[in-house]
Amino acid sequence: MIKYLNDCREYLQNNKFSKIYLLVDENTEKYCLPILVEQVEDIVGCCLLEVKAGEDSKSIKVVEDLCRTMIEDGADRNSAIISLGGGVITDLGGFVSSIFKRGIQNINIPTTLLAMVDASVGGKTGINLDGYKNQIGTFNFSSLVFYDYKFLDTLAPLQILNGMAEMIKIALIKDELLWDKMQKNEVYDKQMIEHCINHKQQIVDDDKTEQGQRKILNFGHTIGHAIESMYLTHHQEMLHGEAVANGMFYAIKLSENKQDFPHGKAKLICDYLQKTYNIIDIKPHLNEIYPFLVADKKNKDGHNLFVLLKDIANPIIDCPIVYDDLLNISL
Numbered sequence: 001m002i003k004y005l006n007d008c009r010e011y012l013q014n015n016k017f018s019k020i021y022l023l024v025d026e027n028t029e030k031y032c033l034p035i036l037v038e039q040v041e042d043i044v045g046c047c048l049l050e051v052k053a054g055e056d057s058k059s060i061k062v063v064e065d066l067c068r069t070m071i072e073d074g075a076d077r078n079s080a081i082i083s084l085g086g087g088v089i090t091d092l093g094g095f096v097s098s099i100f101k102r103g104i105q106n107i108n109i110p111t112t113l114l115a116m117v118d119a120s121v122g123g124k125t126g127i128n129l130d131g132y133k134n135q136i137g138t139f140n141f142s143s144l145v146f147y148d149y150k151f152l153d154t155l156a157p158l159q160i161l162n163g164m165a166e167m168i169k170i171a172l173i174k175d176e177l178l179w180d181k182m183q184k185n186e187v188y189d190k191q192m193i194e195h196c197i198n199h200k201q202q203i204v205d206d207d208k209t210e211q212g213q214r215k216i217l218n219f220g221h222t223i224g225h226a227i228e229s230m231y232l233t234h235h236q237e238m239l240h241g242e243a244v245a246n247g248m249f250y251a252i253k254l255s256e257n258k259q260d261f262p263h264g265k266a267k268l269i270c271d272y273l274q275k276t277y278n279i280i281d282i283k284p285h286l287n288e289i290y291p292f293l294v295a296d297k298k299n300k301d302g303h304n305l306f307v308l309l310k311d312i313a314n315p316i317i318d319c320p321i322v323y324d325d326l327l328n329i330s331l
């Protein structure tokens with residue numbers, strides 16, 4: 001059941017935390033904190049932890065700084081962190097709360113579309129190392145999530161597209177009707193967002209630590225993460241959603257070649273992705289991208305394992321893909 005922001009007030013009143021730390025970046029402090037204060041007045045006395053907006057904050061150095069600040073402030077095991085922000089903040093706050101004093105309560109208040117439908121749901125936390133995405137992380141199932149769609153009003157249009165990519169992913173792996181609706185409408189609505197949250201929650205509940213079916217959520221993420229990492233090493237940023245859109249584009253091409261995914265549907269999906277996102281030609285970058293694929297967390301016994309589709313809403317996990325398969329796909 002989805003919990004809304006005004007439920008957070010009651011939750012905090014019922015749980016007498018010794019200290020509450022509110023993790024924000026400069027944008028969520030400016031745009032989202034006032035909305036939170038309006039609904040949850042008790043938040044006013046919290047200690048504010050502010051980090052820089054952006055992926056660079058998902059680092060060991062920032063984790064250390066946050067832990068040090070909390071220790072100096074006298075935080076104990078009955079303290080809690082509220083992560084108010086996008087996926088960077090929920091990943092970082094979730095990670096710190098899972099390791100601080102061996103674990104304290106974490107509360108996510110997602111403020112981007114991507115964090116609402118994906119990053120804040122499912123207990124995965126992560127930080128980056130040496131340009132490799134999410135190499136260090138934990139499962140943090142103590143996380144609670146509270147939603148308020150008002151946060152989306154101040155989000156840049158690019159960030160909406162960023163979140164839409166994860167909604168497209170959920171539709172393609174789980175819900176053909178939702179995909180049809182997304183394809184026809186340029187905009188999302190609250191009901192579509194909640195469908196995605198519920199689908200993700202159900203997938204996670206059935207396989208919390210990703211031993212089997214939870215892997216379907218990695219659709220589009222193998223090549224997506226590799227492209228994102230390639231950009232990071234060039235000190236450039238490709239938005240996670242845009243990278244995932246690229247990953248889905250190429251995963252659909254691989255699905256046509258390896259799983260007989262219907263060509264007509266493949267064309268519609270790829271056209272839609274190309275119309276909506278900047279899909280790069282991976283061929284000239286394959287040598288650069290491939291080492292990131294080799295380092296992918298999901299690999300087993302030296303094999304690159306992809307999620308491919310037999311059809312919409314019919315995902316196949318653990319499909320081995322070799323370098324030559326990548327040579328056979330193109331824009």
Ligand SMILES: NC(=O)c1ccc[n+]([C@@H]2O[C@H](COP(=O)([O-])OP(=O)(O)OC[C@H]3O[C@@H](n4cnc5c(N)ncnc54)[C@H](O)[C@@H]3O)[C@@H](O)[C@H]2O)c1
Nearest residue numbers: 027031053086087088111112114115118119124151154155
């Ligand atoms: N743990 C998971 O399961 C999971 C899943 C998907 C993505 N992620 C991670 O999420 C991260 C990306 O998340 P993101 O796209 O939300 O990025 P983000 O957290 O960097 O937010 C994007 C930008 O929007 C700003 N912002 C946030 N909320 C705002 C609001 N309401 N109004 C105005 N500006 C606002 C932020 O300050 C930032 O500049 C990546 O690090 C990715 O690895 C994690």
